Amino acid sequence: xxxxxxxxxxxxxxxxxxxxxxxxxxxxxxxxxxxxxxxxxxxxxxxxxxxxxxxxxxxxxxxxxxxxxxxxxxxxxxxxxxxxxxxxxxxxxxxxxxxxxxxxxxxxxxxxxxxxxxxxxxxxxxxxxxxxxxxxxxxxxxxxxxxxxxxxxxxxxxxxxxxxxxxxxxxxxxxxxxxxxxxxxxxxxxxxxxxxxxxxxxxxxxxxxxxxxxxxxxxxxxxxxxxxxxxxxxxxxxxxxxxxxxxxxxxxxxxxxxxxxxxxxxxxxxxxxxxxxxxxxxxxxxxxxxxxxxxxxxxxxxxxxxxxxxxxxxxxxxxxxxxxxxxxxxxxxxxxxxxxxx
Ligand code: ADP
Ligand code: MG
Numbered sequence: 001x002x003x004x005x006x007x008x009x010x011x012x013x014x015x016x017x018x019x020x021x022x023x024x025x026x027x028x029x030x031x032x033x034x035x036x037x038x039x040x041x042x043x044x045x046x047x048x049x050x051x052x053x054x055x056x057x058x059x060x061x062x063x064x065x066x067x068x069x070x071x072x073x074x075x076x077x078x079x080x081x082x083x084x085x086x087x088x089x090x091x092x093x094x095x096x097x098x099x100x101x102x103x104x105x106x107x108x109x110x111x112x113x114x115x116x117x118x119x120x121x122x123x124x125x126x127x128x129x130x131x132x133x134x135x136x137x138x139x140x141x142x143x144x145x146x147x148x149x150x151x152x153x154x155x156x157x158x159x160x161x162x163x164x165x166x167x168x169x170x171x172x173x174x175x176x177x178x179x180x181x182x183x184x185x186x187x188x189x190x191x192x193x194x195x196x197x198x199x200x201x202x203x204x205x206x207x208x209x210x211x212x213x214x215x216x217x218x219x220x221x222x223x224x225x226x227x228x229x230x231x232x233x234x235x236x237x238x239x240x241x242x243x244x245x246x247x248x249x250x251x252x253x254x255x256x257x258x259x260x261x262x263x264x265x266x267x268x269x270x271x272x273x274x275x276x277x278x279x280x281x282x283x284x285x286x287x288x289x290x291x292x293x294x295x296x297x298x299x300x301x302x303x304x305x306x307x308x309x310x311x312x313x314x315x316x317x318x319x320x321x322x323x324x325x326x327x328x329x330x331x332x333x334x335x336x337x338x339x340x341x342x
Contacts, residue, residue, distance in 0.1 A: 014245075036249070037157050038086035038233050039147070048154060050147045052083035058138035066182045069108055071210045073115025074122075076141045079236070081123045082214035082289045084147035086234040088155040090219070093128045094120065097142040099135035112141075123216055153223075155232035155293065160250035164230050164294035166313045167303070169215050171262040172239055173278065176285030177270045178202070178209030184274075204266040212289040218309070219291075225302045229293035238284040242292050243322060244336035253320040256313030256334070258327050283324070284337040 011019055021035045032048060033041035039052035054076070056062060062072050077094060084091040096116060100109065120127050125145070160166075185197035199206055214234075222229065231250055235242050239261075243254050261282045271278040294315060295303065303309050322334040 032151075033156065038083040039089070039145075041087065041154055043151075044148075047148055048089075048151050050084055050087045050089045050149065050154070051144065052080055053142065053144040054079050054083070056141045056143075058140070063182075063186070064139070066186055067210055069111035070115035070118070072139075072141070073112040073117075074119045074211055075115075076143050077116055077119035077123065077125070077145075078212050078214045079289065080143045080145035081119070081125070081216060082212075082234040082236070084145050085214050085216050085219050085291060086155070086232050087147065087149065088153050088219060088222070088228065088232055089147035089149035091123050091125045091145050091147040091216070093126050093146045095128060095144045096130040097132070098130070099133045099140035101135045101138055104139065112139075123214065153228055155229045157231055157233050157246050157249035158251075159229075159231035160246050160252050160294040160315050161230055161296070162252055162315055162317055164252075164296060164315045165300055165311050166243075166254060166256060166292070166294050166315060167229075167309050168235065168239065168262065168290055168292050168312050169218050169308055169310070170288070170290040171264040171267065172235065172283075172288050172290060173271065173281035173285040174205045174208035174264050174267040175212060175287035175289075176209075176281050177267050177274070177276070178205035178207070179287075180274055180276070181206055181270065182209060202266070202270060204264055205270055209287065212287065214289055215291045221306070227295060227299045227302050229295055232291060232293035235288040235290045235292050236286065238286055238337065239288075239292065240283040240334050241336040243334060246292070246294070247315075247318070247322055250315070251318050253316040253318050253322055254313055254334070255316055255320075255323045255325060255331070257325045260310060260312040262310045262312075283334075 008016055017035065024035060026034050030043040031040070032043055039050040042049045042051060056076050058064060064072070080094065081091045116127065181199070181202045185199060188195055189197055231246055233242055233245060243256070247254055258279060261279065263278055263282050267281070268278045271281050323331040324334050325331050
């Protein structure tokens with residue numbers, strides 16, 4: 001033990017993971033990819049398995065005063081499936097570990113599992129195990145997901161090349177705006193419990209926060225169209241932060257265009273109502289669970305007409321940096337603000 005004390009926030013979440021990874025040496029030839037992508041990749045005969053895990057804590061990742069347990073269960077599965085999708089793989093199995101305090105009844109656990117089972121049905125995965133233990137501080141859920149793919153279908157964060165087109169699915173920023181609305185209504189309710197929150201106007205954004213859907217639909221469509229992205233990851237920490245990950249892993253730069261960034265109308269209007277800049281929400285909002293990927297220019301024609309894939313920019317040489325071209329044509333440096341845990 002040394003006397004030196006370094007605060008975790010000095011490294012940040014990603015700095016800490018890099019720091020831990022420095023001491024890890026892979027021993028087995030079957031460990032094709034360890035720490036550093038959306039999922040690990042493991043050789044399994046004629047195909048590969050991908051493995052990812054996520055930990056969700058009550059009070060940090062979900063708030064049961066507005067998140068129904070069924071939605072929490074569904075979301076806990078969906079966020080793992082999203083990381084399997086990000087590797088261009090098909091999810092097959094999950095394990096579910098829970099820690100419960102005595103606040104929770106059997107009926108409450110049934111509600112949680114109703115959501116977990118619904119997600120297993122939705123994504124075609126089998127619940128094959130887990131662990132159950134006591135907790136002193138509310139509910140903890142940890143899910144591990146296992147998926148499959150052919151080796152040459154796997155999409156790493158490191159595969160983007162100069163001139164590849166940068167694509168994103170769906171729209172961005174909605175889950176962050178949904179969270180702001182749910183938190184605002186919670187405060188209103190706490191101040192005056194007789195007030196019934198009026199949330200129907202915000203159904204899209206609150207839905208995106210409470211019950212996100214992993215984009216397995218896109219993975220299946222890419223296969224049907226015969227397109228293997230050159231790199232891919234899911235957007236869990238904010239678009240700008242994820243672009244930084246891709247650029248770092250692939251050794252490239254990126255230019256994106258403000259007028260190409262997808263934002264839903266309700267998300268835009270609600271951001272304005274909350275005095276938030278909609279573009280900042282798109283760039284830095286967390287928990288979108290959309291897919292961010294790059295394609296070779298030769299594949300553009302195959303995806304061009306897809307209604308839910310947006311072409312937001314292209315990859316450049318690393319020394320050209322990372323830029324957002326605003327609607328007025330000014331290039332501003334991208335900042336990876338991301339979703340800070342520490
Ligand atoms: P994602 O947002 O896609 O879930 P993370 O940012 O959580 O990915 O993790 C990035 C990488 O770091 C992944 O490969 C993950 O498995 C790995 N990782 C995260 N935390 C740890 C840890 N405590 N020990 C080892 N590997 C970790
Ligand atoms: Mg991910």
